[in-house]
Amino acid sequence: MFKLLGALHRSWCSWVAGKSPGCISRIWFGPLPKDSKWVKPGRVTYIEDDVKKTADIVKIVDGVVVVLFNKSREKLIFVRQFRGSVYHGVCSGRNVVMSEGEADLQQFPPEMGITLELCGGAVDKHKSLLEIAQEEVLEECGYQVPTESLQHVFDYRSGVGASSGAMTLFYCEVCDEQKVASGGGVDTEVIQVIELPVEEARKLVQTGAKTNGGPSCMMGLLWFFLHKASN
Numbered sequence: 001m002f003k004l005l006g007a008l009h010r011s012w013c014s015w016v017a018g019k020s021p022g023c024i025s026r027i028w029f030g031p032l033p034k035d036s037k038w039v040k041p042g043r044v045t046y047i048e049d050d051v052k053k054t055a056d057i058v059k060i061v062d063g064v065v066v067v068l069f070n071k072s073r074e075k076l077i078f079v080r081q082f083r084g085s086v087y088h089g090v091c092s093g094r095n096v097v098m099s100e101g102e103a104d105l106q107q108f109p110p111e112m113g114i115t116l117e118l119c120g121g122a123v124d125k126h127k128s129l130l131e132i133a134q135e136e137v138l139e140e141c142g143y144q145v146p147t148e149s150l151q152h153v154f155d156y157r158s159g160v161g162a163s164s165g166a167m168t169l170f171y172c173e174v175c176d177e178q179k180v181a182s183g184g185g186v187d188t189e190v191i192q193v194i195e196l197p198v199e200e201a202r203k204l205v206q207t208g209a210k211t212n213g214g215p216s217c218m219m220g221l222l223w224f225f226l227h228k229a230s231n
């Protein structure tokens, strides 16, 4: 299977263009520096029924996620990108020890860490959630939308076992006229924009297709099919 994935990786690297996921030539693992801007590990201790208990936790950055629907072409919009956390999780399996050193890209091709996700991003600036969602729609997917077109769907928490980021899900309908850029992210971000017909996207939740994209993507899609395309 890994040989097949390796071949897929090579062919995938040869057909991507522009800001499609880039060719990853090396991956290695190491411990978390204390000054990480993105995650902060810690321990919560509490007494429950007179028993002292602990929870080892990771504080992560809160996020926004947008179910983006292009009404002009009846397509749902997704982003594809390499996620180090997913890559590490997939190739380390159930091993709870943090892997260290060089990853074997033949055995574990980089596309094992590629996700299909809804547009979204970190709440890492002093802006409203609506403004952050609006920015992500433009930066990642290339659509210029007014904040009024972002419908707040619900708030939830991502992962409750060890991390618990506050997430906010929005729904936004766009049309072709609002596509002002190709998207693909900013700075060194390498994000591929994928537009799927509704019925193709429905298969992702019907069959539980593995998108690596995490529960936010599945939950956003389930909401869409329940409230916007229920037949």
Ligand SMILES: Nc1ncnc2c1ncn2[C@@H]1O[C@H](COP(=O)(O)OP(=O)(O)O[C@H]2O[C@H](CO)[C@@H](O)[C@H](O)[C@H]2O)[C@@H](O)[C@H]1O
Pocket: 038, 039, 060, 061, 062, 063, 064, 065, 120, 121, 122, 123, 158, 165, 189
């Ligand atoms: N863990 C990480 N390590 C190093 N650099 C990182 C990083 N997370 C983000 N970045 C950097 O920040 C840039 C912008 O990220 P985004 O705003 O798109 O958030 P992202 O969805 O990646 O993850 C963020 O937003 C999601 C919600 O979508 C949160 O759940 C998640 O904790 C948060 O990191 C990335 O290109 C990367 O350079």
